[in-house]
Amino acid sequence: MLESYLNNRLKQKEILLMTHIVLGYPTFEDAFKIIESMVSAGVDLMELQIPFSEPIADGSVILHANQKALAKGATVKKCIDFAKTVAETFEIPFLFMSYYNILFKYGIERFVDTMAENGLQGAIVPDLPPEEGKDYLEAMDKYRLSPVFIFSPTTSDERMNYLGDFGRGFIYCVARKGVTGVDTDFSRQLEDYLVRCRSATDLPLALGFGVKERADIDFLKGKVDIAVIGSETIRLVDKEGIGAVGGFIKNLR
């Protein structure tokens, strides 16, 4: 199970790293090489985003990666086949991240079944609150996969408890308002919010949105269990090519 893997890993490391890629971006071949260098640089788990035409929670960097991947012919089938290869090749856990329509159109139980069969360990679906996710939650439970839910700074304590009841694996804490790929102020205010998150759930906490350098991760040590690097690696690939990813990740911890 994802949660016990994370807890074991946390006995050896002060903070874990989760990275994110958009499948099919820049190409599937390059995406594979990026994963390879991330894993050898010590990344502890990864989210694989299946591109969607309307990614409303994503900022421009990931939005463009979604659009370009689709324009180059990324299909759900190709993403699933690719994820299977990746999960067979590398030891770390992989999660799917996508918007609900991708699961809905594929068939929710069929999608979850496919995830389990292909060695994925969980999913993050940012536009699916538990209230709308009965079928999804039942299927994830049946196949013993982890549905990861999101806390945000606008989430009340009561709702954090509610979300914590449905979440498995870990909770993804969004650092601030807004979309992905914009700077975050790593401040006292963020610290207070993370204290609220911690007291709402026993699950490991991941923090994402705006995490992009070593100082951010140093700040997060002792406050959360997992730091999430999202848009920053895509930005790096766009600017310096896929060769720059390994060194960047190694320098984060």
Place this chain on the structure above:
Amino acid sequence: MKDRGYYKKFGGAYLPEILVATFDELVEIFQTAKNDPGFWEEYVEIMSTYSCRPTPITFAQNLTRHFGGARIYVKREDLNHTGAHKANNVIGQGLLVKRMGKTRVIAETGAGQHGVATATMAARFGFKCTIYMGEVDVQRQRPNVFWMERLGAEVITVTEGTRILKDAINESFRDWVTHMDTTHYVLGTACGPHPFPEMVSYFQSIIGQEARKQILEQAGGLPARVYACVGGGSNALGTFNAFLDDPVDLVGVEAGGEGLETGRHACRLSSKDSSIGVAQGYKTYFLQDNDGQMRETHSVAAGLDYVGVSPILAQYAETGRIRFEAATDQEVVDALSLTIQKEGLIPALESAHAFAQAFKEAPAMTPRDIILINQSGRGDKDIFTIADAFADPKWQAFIKEKAEGYHA
């Protein structure tokens, strides 16, 4: 949020967590306002002094004679301030923004009518205003961009995705998730997450309430059929709501674009090209591929050029209470031309879809039958598109001359 706004299996609130609290507040404010009789009175008062409510219905005598069938009446939403039914929704939401104490409004716009209406409301109520508009629509609806900017709104051109209405909606959501403390998103149609479909059709229901009373008084009976164009569906719902319990055939007309067989259209409920999906926070019929990726849509009318449709209309499509038809770009331009010549009315390209379908059906009906067409907006904004459709040589010469004037 307890009631999640389902209309049979359509609707819902598929929200990113960051917006959940904002929607809880909106639902609360809207329900409180709805239960307060003074709120609707205040709304009607503003609409009758700031806009032109009640808008009249006009007997289209010459079109009636021309087709020799049903008696044709037109509900004149074009006479609203800013020239379309959009004002109804915008003023209503503006009153809610005041109650919430927010200071900034944002909106998407396709044809530009909703953007202009929102910018007008913002000027009147003293809100800051940002409008998101797809690059394609900025090109085809330039006069409305000019007015929004004069009204003090910031107009942001959206260059993402297909660069039309749906992309402007996505960008509005991206703004909202950052600025929801001060900002309300004035969604322009009866789509999106709950409570928008309910809320927008509630404000638009003023159209049908007036029209039903007016047609009984002026025509002496209920209409046999009522026609309205369907983009997101707000003018259609607003008009149809009052007739749902009557023996009246309700006809929603979607954008047939270049023809259903070409695939270049925006027909969600009148074609077999759509399927049920979830995007932009709600479940409905979308024009999407088998993977769930949204497809490009096409229409001569920017305001109908949209991948989804109101979940309330999707429900009525399934129950059969509302019939959905398609009118092609060419049929629409022809209907517009005829309406201008015969009646001196200038419907927007969007509204002309309703006219086009009514014209197909009216000849087969009898003078005992009454039909009502909702003219949701006026066509002045479409001057560039319509001039192109007619290839008007004098207009082209004027534009060239004007352009040269700027070079001088």
